Amino acid sequence: MSKKISIGFPIMREEPGEKRVFLPDFTRKLTEIGFEVFIEEGYGNSLNFYFDDYKNDNPLIHPLEREEIFKRDYVLILRSPHDDEFALFGKNSCLISMLHYPTHPLRQKLMENNNILAISLDSIMDDFGIRLVENMKSVAWNGLEVAYGQFEKYIPNLIREDGTTWKVLVLGTGMVGAQAMNAASKLGKNERNYEHIRLGGPGAIVTSIGRNITYHKTQMIELLAQSDIIVDATQRHDPSKPIIPNEWIANLPEPSIIVDLSVDPYTPDSNPQVVKGIEGIPHGNLDQFIFEKDDPNWEKTIPKIIPSTNRRKVISCYSWPGIHPESCMRHYGQQLLPLMRVLSKKNYHTLSPDGLYFERALFRARLDSFLKRKTDQKKI
C-alpha cells in the first residue's frame, strides 16, 4: 500500500470571535482522496465539533499535539500562523493558508528565512486571474447585512416614515465592490429584501464610483451628503493616502453608517505607511465589528497621528466571512477539494505551470512563483 500524504490542521489562535475550522465532512473527503489527517486536540470545539465528529471510525484521522501538526506534509490553516510558529515547520512541510504575499512583506521575508514551502490560498488563480478560493460574496453581504441591521433596529422593515429610498455609496468597482453593489441593492439580506418588497418598501439605490470621481472633492461631498450608507470596497494604488479625508466625514448625514470592507490596516511604521481608505475609522475584528461614535475602543486601533474627530457609526471587520463561520468553511472546503486532489498526487516541487487547470492555479500560488514574478516585474 502506498504511503499516505499527511495533512495537519492546527487551531487558529486569533481573537476569541474567530470560530472557523474546517468541517468534518471536508476532512473525511480528504481521506477518500489519499490523505491521512491529523487534527490538533480541541480542533472544532469553537463550532461545537469534537474529535469524535471528525474521527467517526475513520482509521485515517488522528489527534495530534500542535507542535507535531506543523511537521506534516501539508499544514492547512485558514489565517496565517503567527510569526513565532514558522520555526516549527518541518523541513519538507508545505503551509497552505491565506498569506496575502503582496501586502505582508515582513511575513513573506520571514517565510523565506525559514525556508517555508508555502501556497497562499488568496493567490490560487485561474488562467484569467480569477481567485479560486475566495469568499468575496460573504465579505460584501455580511458587511451590508450588519449595516442595514443597525437601521432596522429602529426602522421596522427598513420602511421610513417619509417613504424615502435607501441611498448607498460604494467606493470601488472591483470584485468586492460589485458584490457590495448587489448586496446593497437587496438590503444586505434576501429575506429582508423580500419582506420589504412585500410591504411596498421603496428599496435602495446604489451609486458606484471609481477613481475618476473619488479624487474630486466637490463631487464627493455632494455624494456623501445624500448617502445613508457609505462602503469602502476600494483597492488603492497608493494605500498611504486616504480616499475620504476625515474632514469630509462631517458631510455625511447624522444617522449614516460607514462600512469598511477593504479593511486595510493602519501601519504608520511601515515604509510606505498604510492608512485606511476612509480616514479616522476604527479597525474591527470578529470580537467587535460595530463601533458607535463614542465607542471607548474607537481610538485603540487608530494611531494618534491619524485625525478621527469627525465620526459616524462604523462597521468594520478584518474577517468578514467569519461572521457566519460554518457556511464560510463549507464554502472554502468545496472550493479546496479539487485543489487538494491535485496535491494528493503532486507536491510543492512537482507542481507545473504547464499542468492541468487546477495544477496551474496552484503553481501560481507558491511562494517561489510569487517571488519570481516579483523579480521579473522589477526587471521590466
Next chain:
Amino acid sequence: MGLENSAYSGAVPSISFVSNREAYQQEIVLVLRCPSNDDLRNLRPESCLISMLHYSTQPERVRFLRSLGVYGISLDSIKDDYGRRLIENFHAVAWNGLEAAFGVLQGTYPNPGFFSSSRQAIQITLLGAGALGAHTVKAAVHYGSIPLHERLARDNVPGVIVTAVDYDITNHADIMQGLLSRTDILIDASSRVDTTRAIIPNEWLAYLPDHTVILDLCVDPYQQNNGKNYTKGIEGIPQGNLDQYIFTPDDPIYTNIPGFVRTKHRRDVVSCYSWPGIHPRDCMRIYGQQLHPIMRMLLSRGGLNGIDPNGHFFERATGRALLSNWVE
C-alpha cells in the same frame, strides 16, 4: 476572422477539412451559437451538440433537439457548484457594449461637450446588479475603453457615476422618473424572472434627456408565444446584431418591431445580440481557454455517457448542462 485552412492544419496536422454537412455528422459538434433548424437536421441521432442553447428561453429549441434524438450540452448552462458560469464572456459583453455606447454619447452629448473638463460627471443608470451588472459597473467607470479613460483622466474631465437599481425598485415610478431625468446612459443588464413585463415602459423614456443613449446588454427578444407577449426590459427599443448595433430614433428598423410593443418614445439605442463577437479573436481565445478542461474531461470519460453528475469539478459542471437533465 481571416484564418486560412493552413492556420488550422499548422496547429493540428491531423485535422480534416470537410463540408458543412459532414461537420454536423460527427460524434461531437461544437458550434458557438445554436445552428438553424435546417443545420440541426444534419446532426446524427445520439451525436452530441455543444453550443449556447439557452434552454430556459428557448423551449421550442429544446423540444426540437429532443425530437432529433441528439444529446446536448448547453455552454451557457455549464456552471460550478455555486452557479457561476464557466463558459462566459460577460467581460466582453459589458466592455464592448459600453465602448459602443460611449462612442454614440460623444456625438449626442450637449454643450460644453463630452470631452470638456467643465462638463458634469456622466450619469449612468444601470438596471440589474447581478453578474453582468458587476462587469458593467467596472466597464462603465472606464468608459468601456482604457485609452479613452486615460485620455479623459489626463485632461481632468469629470468621471462616471453609476447608479444601480434592482428590478424591484423600478416598480416605484416616481423614483425612477427622477433618476431617468438625469441619465446620460441607461443600461439594461437585468435578468428578469417575468419577461412579459418591461422594467421601463415606453412612456418612461420620455423622461430621459434627448441626448441619452440606451444600451441593451441583456438582449431579451420580443416574442409572442402561447398567447403571451414577451418584451425587452426597456420597452420599444430595437434588437441589434453584429451587422447593425447602433440605431438612431428614426431608424427604419422600428417598423420591424412587433405591433404589441409601444415605440413612441425613442432615444439613440445600442443593442447587439452577440456583444462579444465585436472583437471575434479575443472572444474565441477566451472561449477556447475556458472550454479546454471541459473537452479534456469529455474525452477522458469516453463522451457524454461517461459523465458522472456527482463526479469531479468539471464533470459536475458539465452534468448540469446536459439536455437530458433539463426540466421545463
